[in-house]
Amino acid sequence: MANIDDANEIAKDWLQSVQASTKFTQIDDNNIVFHSGFVNPSEDEVTLLISALNDGQFMVTDQGYTIWDLETQGIEIAKKEDTRSTLLNGIIHNNQVNFDHQASAIFAQASRQKLPEAINHVLSAVLKVSDLAYIK
Numbered sequence: 593m594a595n596i597d598d599a600n601e602i603a604k605d606w607l608q609s610v611q612a613s614t615k616f617t618q619i620d621d622n623n624i625v626f627h628s629g630f631v632n633p634s635e636d637e638v639t640l641l642i643s644a645l646n647d648g649q650f651m652v653t654d655q656g657y658t659i660w661d662l663e664t665q666g667i668e669i670a671k672k673e674d675t676r677s678t679l680l681n682g683i684i685h686n687n688q689v690n691f692d693h694q695a696s697a698i699f700a701q702a703s704r705q706k707l708p709e710a711i712n713h714v715l716s717a718v719l720k721v722s723d724l725a726y727i728k
Contacts, residue, residue, distance in 0.1 A: 616642075626652075628715055633725040634661055638718055640711065649701050652714045658721050659696035667725055676724050687717035 613629030624642040632638055643651045662669055669676045684691045689700045698717050702710035 626711060630719060632658070632661060632722040634665070636661065638715065640714055642707070642711070645701070649703060650707050650710070651699055651701050652710045653697050653699035654714065654718050656696040658698055658718050662725055665725060669724060676727060679724060680721060683717050683720045687713050687720070689713050689717045
């Protein structure tokens with residue numbers, strides 16, 4: 593049976609694993625690439641761009657890569673009204689992120705204090721949208 597010491601050790605091991613599989617790469621003074629350690633159905637690493645905005649906010653975005661990748665596989669999601677489009681809208685809403693229809697980008701804006709939460713929300717949405725590749 594697990595005890596408190598086991599739970600603390602498991603939490604410590606999990607956090608170390610997350611740190612080992614993720615990376616933040618500074619591109620310039622205003623942009624960082626987050627390497628999530630996850631792969632999409634095309635086996636590409638899921639990365640997010642984190643940009644500092646002029647108003648003290650930050651934007652976290654997939655830069656439209658998720659939808660583009662699905663479309664290169666012949667899966668249209670954002671351009672027509674069907675089950676996948678409905679699922680996309682639900683994923684966007686449930687993960688507290690936004691969708692730029694023109695750029696097909698999944699994104700969120702946040703203060704520096706809320707930035708880690710925004711990264712988690714966008715990453716979760718990107719992974720779920722990527723999984724729409726498996727729906728026939």
